[in-house]
Amino acid sequence: MEITMDQKFLSSSWPNLQFVPESFVHPPEKRPGKLLFARTCKTIPVVDLEAHDQTQIIQHIMKATQEFGFFQAINHGVSKKLIDDAMGVFKQFHAMPTKDKASQRSKDPKRSCKFYTSSQNYSAEEVHYWRDALTHPCYPLEECMQFWPEKPFRYRKVIGEYVIELRKFGEKILEMLCEGLGLSRSYLSGGLSGNPELMVNHYPPCPDPSLTLGLANHKDPSLITILLQEENGLQVFNDGEWIGVEPLPHSFVVNVGYVLQIISNGKLKGAEHRAVTNSSFARTSAAFLIYPSNDSLIEPAKALTNACYPPLYRAMQFKEFQRNFLCRGANAELVLQFISSQQSYST
Ligand code: OGA
């Protein structure tokens, strides 16, 4: 383990910070500035998954994802107690002393369980982001759980249950999206959703939130992402403005990622989003990112392309997408060039 790393964990240094260190100050055009809490009357649609008419639910989901790339799900079937327990354990993890957190990672040969500040590319970044993150794979559970954090002691038990429920919920959403797109219900089951990962973000209070960001503007490299959040901070870019996603207790925020954009041949598109910080409290969010397994072929579904709707994106294995996303992810235009069927990119 790198020795200097400990000083880099935000959560260990923020109590002593009176101002934002220069390496976290973003150039003026990228700062949230005065738009920190976006004042807009637009809101991200809320979908009640227990509404009676299944066809209407699907229409609602399709409309929301087409307009915003995002929706909030309520009455989703995951118990409130489990959600509270999971969020409690995530907060406990980030509240542990630095050495405990650092010791929870890198125990398997593939280093699948990671803990870092800003991004995995910290040392190559020009400017850092105001967050710590814990990430690890979630499937198959029996294989990956042994590398999850052992502390807090309830982590594996509670998050094991949480992940099982989120896979079920994710499957339900994917089936409905398939129906809405006109694909067979199970089109996205199996390999295309075979590698979910959990990313537990922690944004400590920030001395001046107008100068920095918790997470850069980005679109997720997933099929879909299911986010648990309890406090304000997530913003979605829509029609030229940033819309704050107001947390509803025990709800999930669902959003479209690049992989679904490719498979749906652009019928559904990922939306840019970011996380802003605040000066009064720490915010914790947990993203359940549903990724394809590495060898899955991702391409526009044949049923959605024809002479009038030619494929907008080219076919590639997910691992190729992921490898290229790593260096282009921060720039939506470069990602688009890379996935485009026109192949105007250079590697
Ligand atoms: C993410 C993400 C938003 C948040 O993890 O990809 O967009 O509010 N998180 O933490």
Ligand code: NI
């Ligand atoms: Ni995201």
